[in-house]
Amino acid sequence: MENPLEGLEPQGGIxxxxxxxxxxxxxxxxxxxxxxxxxxxxxVFFSHPxxxxxxxxxxxxxxxxxxPDFRKANTELLGLSIDSIFAHLSWVxxxxxxxxxxxxxxxxxxxxxxxxxxxxxxMPGESKTETARCVFIIDPNAVIxxxxxxxxxxxxxVDEILRLVTALQTxxxxxxxxPANWQPGDPxxxxxxxxQEAAAERLLENYDCKxxxxxxxxx
Amino acid sequence: MACIDADGNLTRTAELILLALRxxxxxxxxxxxxDLPLFRVRAALRELERGGLLTALGDQLFQITARGIRKLEx
Numbered sequence: 001m002e003n004p005l006e007g008l009e010p011q012g013g014i015x016x017x018x019x020x021x022x023x024x025x026x027x028x029x030x031x032x033x034x035x036x037x038x039x040x041x042x043x044v045f046f047s048h049p050x051x052x053x054x055x056x057x058x059x060x061x062x063x064x065x066x067x068p069d070f071r072k073a074n075t076e077l078l079g080l081s082i083d084s085i086f087a088h089l090s091w092v093x094x095x096x097x098x099x100x101x102x103x104x105x106x107x108x109x110x111x112x113x114x115x116x117x118x119x120x121x122x123m124p125g126e127s128k129t130e131t132a133r134c135v136f137i138i139d140p141n142a143v144i145x146x147x148x149x150x151x152x153x154x155x156x157x158v159d160e161i162l163r164l165v166t167a168l169q170t171x172x173x174x175x176x177x178x179p180a181n182w183q184p185g186d187p188x189x190x191x192x193x194x195x196q197e198a199a200a201e202r203l204l205e206n207y208d209c210k211x212x213x214x215x216x217x218x219x
Numbered sequence: 220m221a222c223i224d225a226d227g228n229l230t231r232t233a234e235l236i237l238l239a240l241r242x243x244x245x246x247x248x249x250x251x252x253x254d255l256p257l258f259r260v261r262a263a264l265r266e267l268e269r270g271g272l273l274t275a276l277g278d279q280l281f282q283i284t285a286r287g288i289r290k291l292e293x
Contacts, residue, residue: 030259031221037261076258 014120017145021045021138024115028078029088030106035078035142042075042165043138046156047121047131051083051091055155059133060095060103062158067104074140075165077105081131082116085109126151137165139172174219187216222266229290233272236263237291240273243282 015022021043025034035043046063048056063077070077081088092103110116110131121131133150145168150156167178176188192213193199199212207215222233229237232255239252250260264281267273272287283291 031262032266033258033262034265037258037265040257071256076256 015118015136015144017147019144021136021142021144022118023142024118026108026110026115027085028106028108029085029092029103033078033106033108035138038076038078038138039142040140042073042140042169043078043136044070044075044161044165045078045080045119045136045138046161047080047116047119047134049127049130049132049152050081051087052094055152056081057091057095057099059155059158060092061099061101062155063105064101064103066158066162069162070165073162073165073169075162079105079107080110080115080121081107082110082113082122082129084111123149123151135161137161137168139168170219176217176219179216187218190215190217222263222270222272228293232259232263233267234291236260236267237272237283237287240281240283240287243276243280245279245281249281 021035023035025032035045048059050056060079063079067077083091088107088109092107096102108115113122116122116131119134119136121134122128123132126132130152132152133154133156135146135148135156136144137146139145146164148156148161148164163183166184167182170184170188171177174188176190179186179189182188187208190202190207192215193202202212202215203209205215207217209215222230224230235253235255236249239249244252246257246260246264249255249264250257253260255263264273267287268275268281272284272290273281274284275281
């Protein structure tokens with residue numbers, strides 16, 4: 001029996017949280033780039049199903065509008081789909097013409113699907129010929145820190161992606177966690193103690209504690 | 220090649236980077252001097268080096284070559 005997924009399985013497995021982000025060199029709307037060119041910056045590496053499609057266009061507009069905020073957070077945006085470089089160029093020029101918005105980040109033309117397969121961006125159950133709406137948050141050391149997958153029907157929330165990057169950066173900088181719906185300026189979670197002694201001491205510290213395991217503080 | 224246009228002329232990005240590397244410098248200094256994102260400078264450095272317009276001096280330093288100077292002077 002023919003395997004419907006043949007050739008579409010992620011090569012080497014889908015990179016997961018904590019894994020090194022696989023490097024690649026590819027043609028993009030900004031010329032030939034390598035993922036390694038971004039070292040030292042956070043990267044939001046995202047795929048979209050296809051150029052000249054409406055949901056993807058709204059996402060590109062949303063990413064472009066938030067681009068200055070991502071840059072302020074030492075974060076670069078990098079798009080990808082399995083369209084040709086000429087389709088990408090035509091589409092970004094069309095977005096600028098029709099919506100008055102210049103796309104300020106590179107878009108990889110992964111026409112041979114080499115990068116998409118390496119990153120597990122193709123969901124054969126949904127489409128064998130397009131990339132899903134995948135997001136990889138990659139830190140300055142080229143480690144994957146978060147993944148988001150959306151189906152083709154549903155545009156991503158770019159504010160949430162920026163919030164996620166900010167939360168990860170806050171966790172790294174202050175050795176804390178962030179609660180549900182956290183926004184910059186909100187209290188953060190102090191990591192729970194791991195020993196009886198630390199648990200007893202925790203209640204004596206100047207945190208806002210509901211109990212020994214649940215303590216928050218303002219940064 | 221993103222650093223050379225269809226007429227064989229330097230793109231604006233390539234020109235800025237070559238100008239910044241008349242004295243040896245690294246990618247970070249070139250990015251600061253040109254106000255370009257660091258990833259764009261790194262990508263351009265690779266292309267310009269492959270094209271013989273820049274040379275790597277080691278220790279992450281690059282310098283424009285004689286060919287690069289001729290290209291800049293047009």
